[in-house]
Amino acid sequence: MSEPRMVTLAEVHPGQELGEVVFGPLTRDDIKRYADASGDHNPIHQDEDYARATGAPTVFAMGMLPAGYLAHALSDWFGGPQHLRRYKVRFTTRVWPGDELACTGRIESVDGNVVRVSLAAARRGPGPEGLSLPAEELAIAGEAEIEVPEGGPVPFAGTPADVVERRIGGDDAARR
């Protein structure tokens, strides 16, 4: 990842883009790891037969997994999760195994030391067999408020050209 560029609050202005962080491609192991960590054991996310019986071509991620990745990207843009004051997500489509998740954000307003941002997470990929999905579509629309430290610098990722590739897989997790 490129090092966050430190800026002052005065340099933060509406319309600024926060960059792009790409997670994935998502694996069934990622889904299982999130199920175990969160306690969300709905079989629709892990049991192929169960998922098919509901009419889905295969299993898909629980919405809070990509929403967790998006919160991770947001936290990194602002120097850590501890500055978050509000985080809201709306789920617009399912995220499938094999999908990448591209997270972007944009400054909407600055009020004192509270920065309000809009967020988007797009799924990218061919999608499962049996569905004709667009190669990229919005999976999560979000918004957040961050209270940046009074007088302190604001770390943030910088330009829209910054792309951070992270593979969230078993090997990565095992290394920790």
Next chain:
Amino acid sequence: MAESVRFEVPVTAEEVRAFARAVGEDNPVLYDDLAARHSGLPGIVAPPTFTMTQVKAMPPGERERALGIEVDYGRILHGEQEFVYRRLPVAGETLSAEMRVVKDETKQGRRGGTMRVITFETVFTDAGGDEVLTAYATMIETGKDPGA
């Protein structure tokens, strides 16, 4: 019908780390006590969406029974999720949670069926009784297909 249901959500360092790994986090304030203290935090903090682990204490099904509502889990989707933070949970504490239904509306769907929107509010407080964060989970119960 119960107005609200109360339960406890323990925040252990082990669960915080497992959750952080599951969302690909590498920020040391989520893993390492010393790193967290260096950042001015009282200890390892939980990722922003960590309190989703509340389903371990109050699983879907049980929460509806406790709150006296009926939901068909075969037709339910997670529509929205919101968190309002005073601070993040800190590893080692146990949060007290109080959950209630703050919205339960049935609307006319676009294709002639109905759509029910249910919002569960959970307020998490610490041992001193101070609010830590509030979570709002909005579930959509899609209507039975009117043509079926």
